[in-house]
Every structure is written in structure tokens, then in C-alpha cells.
Amino acid sequence: MLNIHWIDIVIVVISVAFTLGAGFYFAHRQKSSDQYFSGSKTIPAWAIGISIFATLISSVTFLAYPAAAYKSNWILLVQGLMVPIVLIGLVWVIVPLFRKVIRLSTYEYFERRFSPFARLYSSVAFILTHFSKMGTVLYLVSLALATLTGIDVTTFIIGLTIIIILLTLLGGIEAVIWMDVIQGFLLIGGGLLCIGILLFKSESGAGFMIDEAFAMKKIDFGPYDFTFTELTFWVLVINGAFYALQKYGTDQTIVQRYLTAKSDKDAKKAAYIGVFASVPVWALFMLIGSLLFVFYNTGGAVLAEGLKSDQVFTYFIGTELPIGAVGLVLAALIAAAVSSLDSDMNCLAAIGVEDFYQRFNPNCTDKQRLMVGRLLVLFSGIAMLVVALLYAAWDGQGVLGVVFKLYAIFSAGIVGIFMLGLFSRRANKKGLHIGIFVCIVFTAYAVLTTTEINDSLILDFGSYNFPHHKYMLGVYSHLIVLVVGYLASFLFKSEPVKDELTIYGYFKLKNK
Template sequence: MNPLPSIHFVDYLIMFLTLVVSLGVGFWFSTNQKDTDNYFKAAGSIPSWAIGISILATLISSITFLAYPGEGFTSNWIRLVQGLMVPIVLVAIVGFVVPLFRHVIQLSTYEYFEKRFGFFARFYTSISFILTHFSKMGTVFFLISLALSKMIGLDTTTIIWIIGAAVIILTMMGGIEAVIWLDVIQGFLLIIGGIIALGILLFTPEGGPVAVWNVAMENGRIGFGPFDWDFVNLTFIVMALNGVFYAIQKYGTDQTIVQRYLTAKTDKAAIRASLIGVLLSVPVWAMFMFIGTALFSYYQITGDALPADIEADAVFPYFILTKLPVGVVGLILSALMAAAISSLDSDLNCLSAILMEDYYKRIRPNSTDKQQLMMGRIFIVLAGLGAIAVALFYVQAGSEGVLGIIFTLYAIFSGGIAGMFLLGIFSSRANKQGLYWGIGASVIFTGWAVLTSTPIGLEGHESILVDMGSLNYPHHKYMIGVYSHVLLVFFGYIGSFFYQGNPTDTTLTWKGWKARMKQLNKA
């Protein structure tokens, strides 16, 4: 690839100030962190609009910042379909799910599953969250550092340590208050950076937005198809089904979102915050997807040459460095860095909350709040260092090797969480013995599907982890999650008929909770 132009001092200064502000926010809120209620829930004092922006910033990571433009550059908008399903699902469940969690759990989302199905359900779901977000954090650290390394010339390992240290310090010092208010700043920075980049892409080429749109249409970059009823290839129906279960799992079982519900002042404020977060996320996802579309049209119209060996995800960074003026480059690189920080700080605080609530307090039930607060901070440091270690492993060995095996096993043994949520919410007949049937079916299916569809080896010389010939999993990989949730619901429900479990607390189900709320409103 042709060498990229060097970054101007002004751009470096803007990025440096972004890190300084991030740390400053952490120290500003550190004086409020006297107990775990403030540290993990902000004592329910955050306004709904700020929580909504925080949800947006958490959902929009640096991966989105790079991957969505890459997708828009090479394809149409089919991968946006997943995000389009989120508001549809959320509108249907938010009025019930948000108040339920605010009244049923203390801090951990997975307390609900213990109350509904017993301790194993809580352990299974919480360890799934830990592994998911631990692996995600390492990946985000690695990808953002790799991207910035190519763009600004610093060593990847150095960038990992700089961003990692900043995220650990600000999260450890400021608690969830610092996380949310920093997310507000970073959310606006992300949106502003995207709008500036899109504006330049639309109005710089000859013919303006109309020409950009026409070129994109002529080359198949506009649309959400194919619309075939086909589960083998990437189609609209595959992405739509995947999006439905993604929304259920994210808003019904993910600590990073549910913990936000607890920081609001009232149930109505928490519901409003959830809607704000989602209704802002969809247009931001769409904006970054369209940035990729506009990038394709821009280079078609202007005739400017791209390096021959450039990858799709690198086109947007290349455009930033070669086409944008001094200062704007620093602003957009700061937005890229902010997207990573806003995702990582949330993960760290929520990982600490789960380790504290689901494990430490169970092992040390008589620990004082002061001890719990100290351990919460220690967990943040340990989780952050662990995520940095994962990123450094990627630097040395790529995504293959031991970590690839670990994350494959995680994918197998953490399936069906959204299915468990649906089973618990909508079936008063379901019990913990039946749930074991569902988990067993989900694990067996997911293990078979993952192992018989995951390629290994170099491109062009790939094989499958476990090749069973005609018995290999035949459908698109995005359907694995859909099937695992459906299987858990089906077998969990059927299996429950073979056991006489304890009577279900009806307030933990949709029907019972609605009846309780109706009675309370009458009173």
C-alpha cells in the first residue's frame, strides 16, 4: 500500500485532549463513589436523555465505525437489517421488561434467571456475559489499536497500552456515573465526526448528493436484498431473524443495557432512556453504512485511485487521512477512539458488577459495602488487564491458536440465552428441570453447527474443524444463534411437562407481572 500522509501536530493534539478529557471525567466523578449503589447504579440519579445517549455510545463501537463503512463500500445495506429489527422488538417489550428488572433485581441481570430457574441458570447466563464481553473487549482493543497504528504510525502495542490504561483508570475512579457522562460526550463526538465525513463525501464530488446516490444505485449499493426465502446465503430473512433475537438478548439479558435501566430515576424515565438509545442508534448505524456507500460513489465519480491492495475496512481510514483537512482528521480519529472507549468503559463497569454481585457476594456474603467497593475497583483493573492481554495475544498470533479454540467453546456453551429469557417470561409452566433439557439441546446443536461449519487454515487451503460431509451444518452462520434460542424454548417447554417443579412466582412472567401492575395502579 502507498504510504499514508503523516498526521499533523494539530490532529495529534486533538486526540491527546480527547484522552485527557476522558481521564478528567473519571477523576471528576471519583469523589461521588463512596458506596456500591453509586458506583454501579449512580443511586438512580441519571436523567433519561443522558442514559439514552450512553446506550447509543455503548452500542456504537469502533468496530461499527470501521466495519459499517467497509460493508457499505463493498455491498448493499443488508447488514443494517439487524439494527432495523431492534426498535420493532424494543417497542413491543420495553414497557414490561424495564420495570420488571428495576423491581426484581438488585444489580445483576442474571439474578432474574436464578429467581425463575435456580442457581445454575444464573451461573450459565452470567458466565456467558463474562466470556462474551471479555472476548469482545480484547477484540476492540486490538482492532482499534491496529487501525490507529496504520493511520498515525505508532506501534500497535503502545496504542493498546495507552487506550487500555485510560479506560481502566477512568472506569475505576468514576464508576457508572463517569461511564455514562463520558459516553454522552463521546456519543456527540461520534455523531459529529460521522456527519462531517458524510457531508464531505456528498458535496465534494461533481454532481453532489444526486450523483452519489445515482452511482450507488447503478452499482447495486442501495437496498436490503436479496429477499429470497433462503437460510443458506445472507438474505433479508436471515438478517431479520438474527436481528429479532439480537434485540431480545441485548435488551433482555445484557448487563450493559439492563444496568442502565437501574441508573434512571423512575420506571418511566428508564423506558424513555431505552427508546432514546435505540431510536438514535438506528440512524447512526445507517449513517455509517451510508458513509461506505458514499465512499464507493466518491471514488467512482472523482476517479481518484485507491491502493491496489487496500481492504474494504481500510477505505474509510484512507479517505480520512488523504482527503480531510487538518483538524478534521484529528476530530474524526478522536471519534474513532471515543467509540472504542465508550464501549470498553461500559464493559468494564458491568463486568465488575457481575463479578461482584454473582460471585464475590456469594463467596463473601458478610462482606461490608466498603469491601465490596474496593473489590469492584480491583475487578475493573483485573478485567482491563485481561482484555489487554487478549489484544496483545492477537498482536503476536492473530486470531488463531488457543484463543480461537477458547472462543469457539464459548460460542458452543453460551447459546440460547435469549431463548431462556423468552421461556421464563412467557411460560409459567417452564421449570428448571425442563430448562436443563433446553440448555442441553442448545449446546449440542450449537457444538455441532459451529464445529462443522467453522473453517480453519489459510485462505484457499481451508478445511473445517470437524468435517462430517453431508452431515455438516448447512445454513448461514447467522442462523446458528436463531436456531439455538428456538431449540432451548422448544425443548425447555416440552421437558418441563415431565417434572413437577415448585410453583412459579407469577410476578416473574409477563402475564403475572401485568396483573400485579394493574392491581397496584388500582390501589
């Protein structure tokens, strides 16, 4: 589709070289495992906030949001709009809680509040979901680059893996955060450039483009029917609230950022910056998709026949952007992948060291922790590479479908565990374990009665199959753990719970 000009190649090469340079620059500072995973605690709040933003805005956002808006409207943005609402309500207690009661792993809180099983269950859930996500992100960005350049997708998969491993392996969390800052601004620049060209390339002008997007209902959040069987505004409102809780209260990639800040105040400020930067950028890429639809359906340009909605943005980049702009957008696309994947790799290594290696080797030295952490970064990078190559070998046809289903079955209800621990003094480990068991059984039922193989459901109970949209499955799983876990706790004697592990501890300290 695209014969890249040498100027575009130079822009991309400089961007990649700068990324690798950051890894080498910070390499000499990584003398301890705390430094490697938590940094020097001298990173300013604004930088941590931009790093949170860059972690949330992956290349999936760069590619999938325009495709979603082009195909439908902005309904998927509703999930993101719920994040600041939930965050404002809870960040004031979440941040000091984690900074006080955990050393590094988010899931240490679950052990201190409930049991080692709760910690290991949550850790495995995080590991499974992020391994699946990493391979998907790497494949998608490599496929887009291959489509634009004509170079084989495998070349990009291997090349990007090497870059991301080197950055994360050498520089630790400090290199990850500072490169996220650069890559975050690059991502914003790439999106704004595409918006500018779409708005002003048409002879009708920017006002016409926006008016037509509204008239064609490409800037809309419907349908607004109050039903859970279809993807509606209300389904995503509810799903988005739990997504926000899961991301900011139980996800290691975000919680680990809280620990790198100098103080609770800086950590809270970083969380706000990350969220309030993310929402406008999510909207920016939705707007790109809406304008692409107007651009290709009102005579602005001719779209090649046979293209799917998720290929239109790539086609636009390859055929409409001028020399130099193409290089900037390609660099932004790579930056979006790097800023998400380097965070995942560092956090997976942190979880591996803290929740597993140190548990089974309690007398290990800090030097051993650091060595194992780096080995786990390398291992996670190789695993990511293998998953992406599987996608390439199967032309992206759902290779990880089974993995996603297993994750849904065995890792559901994490937010329920978190809410149960935070808001209830009465909840205990035996009650929680019953809640998790019921949640796993329910999730297995829901997945198996909605998953088809060769056009037939794995389990078919007729009218008793899971009736609602798949986005509601996660919501129900969290609620089951919360409600069943709480009620089942009354069947067992509860040990006294330290107030510092609940929201009541925050209020007690505040009122002193």
C-alpha cells in the first residue's frame, strides 16, 4: 500500500534509537530489585501520570477505536468515560492504602486481608490476562506496520520484541516511565495530525465534516435501550464502572506506578493526570473513525473495495498522509505498542518475583531477586513473541480464544475480592473462598453456554443459556464474589481485621 519515503524511515529509526538509548541510560542505576521495580521515588507526579496514560493507551486504542467508530459510533467510549467518575470517588483511599500496606505486589493486599490463596488466585489472573493481551497488541501493531510497508509481519514481531525486551530489561521501571512520557506525547501528536488532515483536507471544511459526523450518527453513544442482552449505553456504563475499579484498584501496571511516587499526594495527582489525559485521547481516536466515515462517504476520497472497517485507518495513513507525516504516525503507532508492553513486562516480572519466587525462596538475597526479575522480563518477552507468531501463522484467526475463555473461567471476580476486603470488616477468608468457587462455576456456565464450536454451542441448555451480553459476564462475576462472599462469611467465625486494611482505617486516621 505504501512506498515509504526515506524521510519517514529516518523518523521511525530515530524514534526507535531514542527508545533503546533510554534503556542503556538507566541501566547503570539498576543496582537493586527495589530500584528496578519501584524506581528512585524521585520521579515527578506529572511524569508518572503521563506514564499511566501511555500504558492505558495502547496500539489497540490506536487501531481499534477508529475502527469501532467507523463501523458504529462512540458507544465503546462510554466505558472510558466511567473511569474518571469512579476514580474521583475512590482514589483518595486506594492510593494511601496500597502505599501503606504493600511492598510491591498489588496482590499482597489480598493476602493480608484474606489469605495466600486470594493472593495467588489474583496473581495468576493478572498473569494470564496480560500474557494474552501482550501477544494480541504485538501482533496487531506488527500487522498494521506490515500492511503499510509491505515487509513481512514476522519481521516486525521479532524486531519490536527485541526493542521492548532491551528497554525493559536494562532500564527497569524508571526507563519505562520516562519513555512512556516521550511516547505518550508522540501518540497524541500522531492522533492530532490525523485529525487535522481529515478536517481540512476536504474542500467542504472542518465544520461540514463535524456536522456530517453528527448527522450520520457517527458521534453518538446509543442505543440507549435499558436491556442487558445487547451492547447498549447502559451495559457499558455498568461495565465501565467495574473496569475502572479493576484497572485502578487491582491492576499491577497501575498500582506499581503509585509506589514510584514521592508521596501519597503525588501518587494521587499522577492517577488524576493519567485518567484525565486518557479520556480526551480515547475520544480523539473515536473522532478519527467518525471523520474517516464522513471522508470516504461524502466524496472526500475513494475507498478501495473489499476493505474491512478495521483496515480503513491503515489505508488512510498509507494513501492520504504526506511525506514526514507518515513517519510520525508510524513512530506513534510503535510508541503506543512499546509504552503498553514495556509496562506489562516489568509488572509481570515484579509479580513473578514478589508473589512466587520470594514466597518459595524466603531467604533469597536482593541480588537474586534482581537477577530473577530480569530473567522473568526476558521470559515474558519470549512468551509474547510466541503468542504473536502464533497469531501470524494462523492469520489472526482467534488463536487465543481458548486462553481468553480459560481466563474468564478461572480469574473472574477480582474486583469483588477487592471491594469485599475494602468495604467489609465482617468478610473472612472462608466466606471469600466460597464466593470465588461459586463465581468460577457461574463463569464456566456462562462461557460454555455462549461459545460455539463448528456452529454449535459447547453446552446448550436452551432457554437456560446465559442470556446477556458478554460484557455483563465480568460484572456478574464481581458481584457474585462480593455478595456470596459476604453472606457466606456469616457462616464462619471471623478474626479481627486491622482497620488499615479497610476503608474505615482511612476515616479513623483522617478524624484524628
